[in-house]
Amino acid sequence: MILQVFLLSSKGDHLIYKDFRGETDASIINIFYEKVVALPGDQPPIVMYHDGLHLIHIRQGGLYFVATSKSNLSPFTVIEFLNRLAALIKDYCGALSEKTVRMNFALIYELLDEMMDYGYVQTTSTDILKNFIQTEAVTSKPFSLFDLSNVGLFGADTQQSKVAPSTAASRPMLTTRGDQGSKNEIFVDVIERLTVVIGSNGTLMKSDVQGEIRVKCFLPSCSEIRIGLNEEFSVGKSQLRGYGTAVRVDECRFNESVRLDEFENYRILKIHPSHGEQTVMQYQLYDELPLAPPFRLFPTLERDPTGRLLIYMKLRCDLPPKSSALNVSLNLPVPKGTLSMSQNLSSPDQSAELQQSSKSIQWDIVRFPGGSQLSAMFKLEVPGLSSASLLEVGPASLSFELPKHTCTGLQIRFLRLSVSQPALPQRWVRYVTHSDSYTIRI
Amino acid sequence: MTDSKYFTTTKKGEIFELKAELNSDKKEKKKEAVKKVIASMTVGKDVSALFPDVVNCMQTDNLELKKLVYLYLMNYAKSQPDMAIMAVNTFVKDCEDPNPLIRALAVRTMGCIRVDKITEYLCEPLRKCLKDEDPYVRKTAAVCVAKLHDINAQLVEDQGFLDTLKDLISDSNPMVVANAVAALSEIAESHPNSNLLDLNPQSINKLLTALNECTEWGQIFILDCLANYTPRDDRESQSICERVTPRLSHANSAVVLSAVKVLMKFMEMLPKDLDYYGMLLKKLAPPLVTLLSAEPELQYVALRNINLIVQKRPEILKHEMKVFFVKYNDPIYVKLEKLDIMIRLASQANIAQVLAELKEYATEVDVDFVRKAVRAIGRCAIKVEQSAERCVSTLLDLIQTKVNYVVQEAIVVIKDIFRKYPNKYESVIATLCENLDSLDEPEARAAMIWIVGEYAERIDNADELLESFLEGFHDESTQVQLQLLTAIVKLFLKKPTETQELVQQVLSLATQDSDNPDLRDRGYIYWRLLSTDPVAAKEVVLAEKPLISEETDLIEPTLLDELICHIGTLASVYHKPPSAFVEGSRGVQHKRLPPRTGSNESVESPESTQPVVGQSADQPPAVIPSQGDLLGDLLNLDLGPPASTVSSGPTSTMQMGAMDLLGGGLDSLMGDDAEGLGGDLGGSPAIGTSFGSPAVMPASLNVPVGGGLGDLFDLGSNVGMPCGSYVEPKTVWLPAVKAKGLEISGTVARRMGTIQMELTLSNKAMQVMTDFAIQFNRNSFGLAPAAALQVHTPLSPNQTIDVVLPLSTVGPVMKMEPLNNLQVAVKNNIDVFYFSCIYPISILFVEEGRMERQVFLATWKDIPNENEAQFHIKDCRLNSDAVSNKLQNNNIFSIAKRNVDGQEMLYQSMRLTNGIWVLAELRMQASSSSYMLSLKCRAPEVSQFVFQSYEAILKN
Secondary structure (H helix, E strand, O other): OEEEEEEEOOOOOEEEEEEOOOOOOOOHHHHHHHHHHHOOOOOOOOEEEEOOEEEEEEEEOOEEEEEEEOOOOOHHHHHHHHHHHHHHHHHHHOOOOHHHHHHOHHHHHHHHHHHEEOOEEOOOOHHHHOOOOOOOOOOOOOOOOOOOOOOOOOOOOOOOOOOOOHHHHOOOOOOOOOOOOOOOEEEEEEEEEEEEEEOOOOOEEEEEEEEEEEEEEEOOOOOOEEEEEOOOEEEOOOOOOOOOOOEEEOEEEEOOOOEOOOHHHHOEEEEOOOOEEEEEEEEEEEOOOOOOOOEEEEEEEEEOOOOOEEEEEEEEEOOOOOOEEEEEEEEEEOOOOOOEEEEEEOOOOEEEEEEOOOOEEEEEEEEEEOOOEEEEEEEEEOOOOOHHHHOOOOOEEEEEEEEOOOOOOOOEEEEEEOOOOOOOOEEEEEEEEEEEEEEEOO | OOHHHHHOOOOOOHHHHHHHHHOOOOHHHHHHHHHHHHHHHHOOOOOHHHHHHHHHOOOOOOHHHHHHHHHHHHHHOOOOHHHHHHHHHHHHHHOOOOOHHHHHHHHHHHHHOOOHHHHHHHHHHHHHHHOOOOHHHHHHHHHHHHHHHHHOHHHHHHOOHHHHHHHHOOOOOHHHHHHHHHHHHHHHHHOOOOOOOOOOHHHHHHHHHHHHHOOHHHHHHHHHHHOOOOOOOHHHHHHHHHHHHHHHHOOOHHHHHHHHHHHHHHHOOOOOOOHHHHHHHHHHHHHHHHHOOOOHHHHHHHHHHHHHHHHHOHHHHOOOHHHHOOOOOOOHHHHHHHHHHHHHHOOOOOHHHHHHHHHHHOOOOOHHHHHHHHHHHHHHHHHOHHHHHHHHHHHHHHHHOOOHHHHHHHHHHHHHHHHHOOOOOHHHHHHHHHOHHHOOOHHHHHHHHHHHHHOHHHOOOHHHHHHHHHOOHHHOOHHHHHHHHHHHHHHHHHOOOOOHHHHHHHHHHHHHOOOOHHHHHHHHHHHHHHHHOHHHHHHHHOOOOOOOOOOEOOOOHHHHHHHHOOOOOHHHHHOOOHHHOOOOOOOOOOOOOOOOOOOOOOOOOOOOOOOOOOOOOOOOOOOEOOHHHHHHHHHHHHHHHHHHHHOOOHHHHHHHHHHHHHHOOOOHHHHOOOOOOHHHOOOOHHHHHHHHOOOOOOOOOOOOOOOHHHHHHHHHHHHHOOOOOOOOOOEEEEOHHHOOOEEEEEEEEEEOOEEEEEEEEEEOOOOOEOOOEEEEOOEOOOOEEOOOOOOOOOEOOOOEEEEEEEEEOOOOEOOOOOOOEEEEEEEOOOOEEEEEEEOOHHHHEOOOOOOOHHHHHHHHHHOOHHHEEEEEEOOOOOOHHHHHHHHHOOOOEEEEEEEEOOEEEEEEEEEEOOOOEEEEEEEEEOOOOOEEEEEEEOOHHHHHHHHHHHHHHHOO
16 A cells, blocks of 8 residues: 655656555655665666655656555556546646646645545546635736747647647646636647657558547536547457548547547547646557658768768658658767767758767758758768768657648547536647657668 | 745744734744644655644634644654644544545545554444435545554454445445545455455446446456456456456546456466457557557556566567567667567567567677677577577677677577587688687686587687687686587597597696696596596586477466466566565465466366466466576586486495485485486585585595495494484475575474475576575465574575474465475575475374374274275385384374284374374284274375375385
8 A cells, every 4th residue: 555645856856645544654755856866777766665665756847747656556556546647737726747746735735635534545537526626826927828939839820710729738637616717728739649669671660649639628517528529439459440541449448437439430439528737649640651651861871981971861751741740850870989070961950960979970950841852061070980880870869840730640529518508618729749759770 | 925935944933923813813934834844744854843833723614724633643753643633623623623624635635643542432433424415425435444554453243334335336426436446455365264355246236237337446456456367267257357348448548557467367268269369469469569668657557567468478469570670769678678568579570570680789889789689589589480590690790899798798698509409510610710719708718618618629729729728728717618628629629630639627626726626626536537538428418408499488377377367566566476575475365367267278187186276278388597507507408317327236335325425414314215306406515515525535546445445334324224213305396496506305304393495596597696595385284484594694606504494383374285284485696586395294193193082982983984084005014013103103192902813903193283083003914014094084185195194104
C-alpha cells in the first residue's frame, strides 16, 4: 500500500506532503531529493530503495510526484495513480506548475484525501470527485480566449479563421458554482506519434504510429456526445471495409466510459465526457503507413583532397503540398574528432550548427512546406580522418510537428452533442502528428 | 488573493497571530487562518501548539473549513493524544450528520488518528457507518475497519467487523466492493492462517462477478486477490482465465498487468495441447506490446516484466521482435532493457534483422549502450549457430573502427565465440593481435591473453606477445595475472623448446614475487605438475573444454516461477523475491506456480521427493553464470582437473587433514570419510594452504607429499572419536554454478544442547562477497536462525570459511515434505540464493528425553497399535552397551533392558523439541547382525525419520 505521497519542486522545495498511514516520517522527502539528484543517467530512476522504503516517482511539469511504500505493491498502480494526480491537478488548476500547486495547496490536499484513503486508491474520475471537492481553484490571471501571444502547435496557421489558440484548452475545469466567464466549449484532439526507421539504402524498416483521441470538455452540463470516425476505419489486419483506401489500425483501446454500440456499424463513439480532459481512444498501427513517410534524406559523404569531410544532405518533405511541417530539427552525429564546421544552406530560413558537446550537427528548419526540398552542405575539419571514422556519421534523427495531419488518415467525421445545449457550444477538432523517434540511417 | 502568500510569512509572533485569527468570529478569517496553519505544516514547521485553537474551529457547518481542520487533526493527533480526545465528541456527532459527506469525513478521519484511546469511541459510529444507506459512507467505513485493525486487531475481531466486511463484498456499489476486498486482503496478509478471504469456488465466483462491476482500482485489488487462489483443476482454471481475459484491453496498465499475472499463473495448469491455451498465448501479446507506447517510466517497468515473461514463455512474444527495437530517444535504461529482451527473443528466423539493428546500435554515442550492443552480438553468435559467421564478421567490422571500448568489448565476446565454436574462426586472430596495444581494460586483456594461449600454436609470435605482457606483470589485475600464467603454461606445453625461459620467469613471478595466494597456489600447481609429469600436465592443461551453453543471465527457474507469481509488483522490477526487500516478510510463504494438471504431462508424482514444485513440465534450461563469472569459470576449468589428478593416495588424506584443521571443526572429522571432497575443491585455499604451510616446499618440488600432515590428521581423528553426538558429514547444499560462484556445504548438528548449522562458504567467483545473511522458510519444527549469520570479513575470491549458526526452534511452523526438509535463502551482495536441505531428525532430540518407566509402559499401551512402525537395521555388530551408549550420546535414552530368548531388548524414549515423545523398542538378535526397531509415537509420520537417525547413528 502507498504510505505517503509528496510533491517537490525541481529545486526540492516541499509543495505537498501527505502521510496516509502514519508509519513513516517526513524525513524521507529530503533523502529522496538527494537520491534523485545524484542519480547517474543510465540508472532507471523509477524505483528507488531506501532503508526499507520503496520510492516511486514520475516527473511532470517540472515537479516530482513521489509515492512511498513498504510492501511489494504494483509499480504500475503507483505510476498510473501519480499520472492521474498530475492530470487532475492540471484539470482543476488549469496548468501544472510549481506556481499553481503553491496557489492551490488546499485544493490539492482535498483532492488527495478523496483520491486515496489509507493508501488505497479510491477514485481518479473527475465525475465522481466533483461531488466532493469544496475548495475552488485559484488561477493567476483570468483566462482569455483572445490571448494569442502564445501561438504554437495547434494554432500554427493564424490566418485561417477556425483555429483555436493552443492555450485555449489549458485552463481550470470550472467547478459547478463559479461561472467566471464560463466558455461553452468542447475540444476533440487527434494526436499521433510517429516512429520511423529508414535504412541506409532508403527502405522503410519500421514505421509505427501511436495515436489517441482526447476530449477536453468545458460544457456546463455534459450530455452525451457522438464522435464519428472515418467510415473506412478498420481494426486489425483481416477486417477491411469497403473498397476505398482503408484507414487501418492494428489495435484499439477505449476509455471505460465509451459506448461502442454504434461503433461496429457506423464508427461512432458515444461518450458522456466528464469535466476536464480524458483520453477516449488509443490506437496503434505497426509497419504499414498508408502514405509515404513525411521525410526522406539523401546524404552523400565525401573526403575532399584537403582531408576535410564533406557532408551533402538533401531533405525532402513528402507531405501534401497544402500542409507543412513545423519546427523540423535534424540531428546528425559526426566523427568524435571533428574540430569545426562550415556550412552552406539552400535557403535563409534554416540554420545549422555544430554542437561540440555531443559532436553532432543540428540543422533546424522552422517551416517546411510539403512537396519541397531543402539541401545543405557541411564541411567538417576532422584531423586524422580515416575510413573508420566515416562509420561514426549517423544515424540522422528528426523531430518535427505536423499540424492538421494524421499519419493513419484518421479523421473525425462529425462531433454531435445530442441534447440541445442552452447556448450552442463551440466545438473544436484539432489534429497533430509529433515525431516520436524518426531515424534515418546513413 | 492567492494561497501562495501563506508560505511567505515567517515572522516572530506568527503563532500568536495565527492564534488570534483562529479565534476570530469571522468565518472567512478562520478559514484563512487554518489554511495558513496547514501551509506551515507542509513545509515542516511545528504548529502543534495551535491544536486546541484549531480543534475549536471544528464545530462549523462550512464543509471546506471542516475538511481543513480534519486535515490538521490527522497530522497532529498522534503527538497530542489527550487533546485528540477533546475532538472525539465532535467526531461522534459528525457521524450522525444528515450530510453523508460529513459522516464519511468523520469516520475517515477518526480512523487515521492512531491513538489507542480513540478506538473505543470509534466502534459504535463505525458499526453504523458500515450499514449506512449512502455508499460513499460505506466505502469509507470499509477502509476504516482496516485502519482500526492495524491499531487494535483483537477489538475488530471481537466487534464482529470482519464479518460485516465480508458481507460488503456483495455490496451493490462497486467502490464499496473494491474497498472491502482491499481491506480484507490486507488484514488477511497479517494473519496468514485466518481464512478471512476464504478462497473457494463460490467466493471466487463472487469476486469474478464483482470484477465486472468494479472501478478500475477495485479491479486491481480483485485480480491480485484472484492471483492467490489455486484452482482445483484445469477446467476451473480455464473458466477463470476466460473471465479475466477481457481485462487485458483495459486502458489502465495496472489492471492489465494484474490480469497478466493471473493468466500467467493459471495457464500453468492448462494442458498445452488445448486450443484455448494457444488462444490465450495469442491474446497476451497485444497488451504487452501496447505498454511499450506508454511513458518511459511505465515502459521500463513493463520491460522488466516482459523480461520475465519472455524467459518463462518465449512463444508469447516471439513474433513481436520489432517492437523491442530501440528508439534513439529512449532513455538509456529503457534501451538496455530492450536490448536484453531482443537477445532473448533472437532466433534463426529473425537473426538477420536483429544483427542489422545491433550493428547500428554499436555505432551510437552512449558508451554503456554501445558496449552492451557489442556484447549482444556475441550472444547472438552463441545462441544462433547459423548466424555465428555473420556475427564474427560484424564484430571484425567494429574492431576496424578502432573505437577503444568497442574493440575491447568485441574481443571479450570473441573469446566466448571461440569457446562455443572451437577451431572455426581462428582466421580472425591476426586482426585481434593488431589491437593488442590498445587494450586497457583487465577483462579485455585477459580475454586476449586467453586467446593467445589457447591458439599459441597458430600464432607465430605468441611468445613475444605474451612476453610483452609479462613486463608489467605486477601492475596487472589479478584476473590478467592468472590468465597470463595459464596462457604461458599452455604455450610452453605446445612449444616447449623455445619458451622454457618464459615459463620459468612467469612461474617465479607468480610464486615468489606475488602476495596473492590464488596466483601463488596456481603457480605451485603448474610448477609441480610440469616438473613431475609433463605428459599428464599436457593432458590436464590442454584438456578439451566443455562448450559454453547458449543462454546467459537466465534467472534461476525456481526464482523465475516465484517472480512470475509476482508479475506487476516491485518484485518483478527488482527481479528479487519479495522476502529480499520487504520488511517483516520472514514468515511469508514463497509463492509457487500451481503444478500442471494436464493430460499427458504429469511426469512427476505429487509425493515426489523433489521439494521444488513447478519444474515439472518444461525442462528448465541450464543456468550458467553471467558474463562476469564466465572467466572465473574458465579459470577454474583449467584448474579443476589438476586438483583431482593430484589428489590420489596420501595426498588426499593430507588435504582432508588440512581442510579440517583450517575449519577448526575437529568433531566433524568423524563424519568426514575421505569421500572426495577434494575432488571438487578445484583451486580452493584448502590445497593452497597445504602447499603453503611448509615453507620448504617450493624449493624442492619433488618432495613426496604427505608425511607430517598425515600424522596430524590421524591425531585429529583420535580426538574426534569419543566426542558427542552423531553429526552428518557436510554435503554440498548449494553448488557454485547455481549461486553465481557461492558454494555452500553444511550440516546441522546438536552440540552441547544447542542446535547449530555448520556451514562452509566458498567463494568461487571472481569478486569479493560481502553482506551475508540467511533466512529459513517455515518448516516442520520451527527451525529458525537464533542469531545473524556471522561473516565478519568479506569473502575474497577462492576463499573458504566455516561459519556456525545457532538455531532455535521457535520459528513459524509449516509441515514440509519430507518432514525434515528445510528451505534456506542465503543473501550476499550479489544476489539471493535458495536451496533446500535435509537435516537428521536426531538433532531435535532434547536432553530431557528420559521417560519414567511407569509412564513409558502406560504410554506404550496408550498409543494405538496402528501408530507402531517397524524397521530393520541391517549389518550392525555392536553389543547392547555400545548401542545404548551411542544412542545416549544422541539423547535417545534407554530406560530398560530385557533379555528374552537370546534376544536383547532395549526400551528407549526420546523427545523432540516440539514436545512429541517417541518410544522405541530395539530388538537385538545375538545370532544375526540385524536389529529390529519398533517405534511408537502419537505423530506416526516422524517414525520413518527417527529410524533413519537410528541407522545413521549406529552405523557411524
